Amino acid sequence: SQQGEEDPQALSIQEGENATMNCSYKTSINNLQWYRQNSGRGLVHLILIRSNEREKHSGRLRVTLDTSKKSSSLLITASRAADTASYFCATDHTGANSKLTFGKGITLSVRP
């Protein structure tokens, strides 16, 4: 399976702390995306990083990509209680006809 694997499966932090989530994948990609899902709701796109990029920022989000290790990390700085959600990495694999492969998700809990 090409499915990405996120790590950890669950993360609990205090408000104000940084949250780091990791994703690994197996085959080459065109890009890697991170999505957020609030409980029982649809996924919302957060950020995309292309295979020729190493780091991107968007507000309090920072994503890195290491294609040699086939891994990515998502950092949320200065977390807030409202960041409590599930986070998914999704990979657009080379030759996959633009389909995304989603990981199983990371549950982030931010304690007030």
Add this chain to the structure above:
Amino acid sequence: DADVTQTPRNRITKTGKRIMLECSQTKGHDRMYWYRQDPGLGLRLIYYSFDVKDINKGEISDGYSVSRQAQAKFSLSLESAIPNQTALYFCATSAAGTNYNEQFFGPGTRLTVL
């Protein structure tokens, strides 16, 4: 109004019944997708369509069928529902002609098969 809508939002049905889940979008996207989400398994692709005349099977298409009635509408059918099809179902869209394939999701349909 939401860009991607799904109806119904919740449905309880019995084994053997035929069920249709509907998805509509106002984003003008050519590409549409159906996923199911089960606890601990993430999202799995059921079917996808890159334009009105294009239908493709995804990872878990057995027991499902789809219809792309128009650019804006993509329906998922369960011909004879079974309990292990109980899940949260999502429709998504993306724009053709880009390299990035960012997807936009509907709010989901929670389906329970008794």
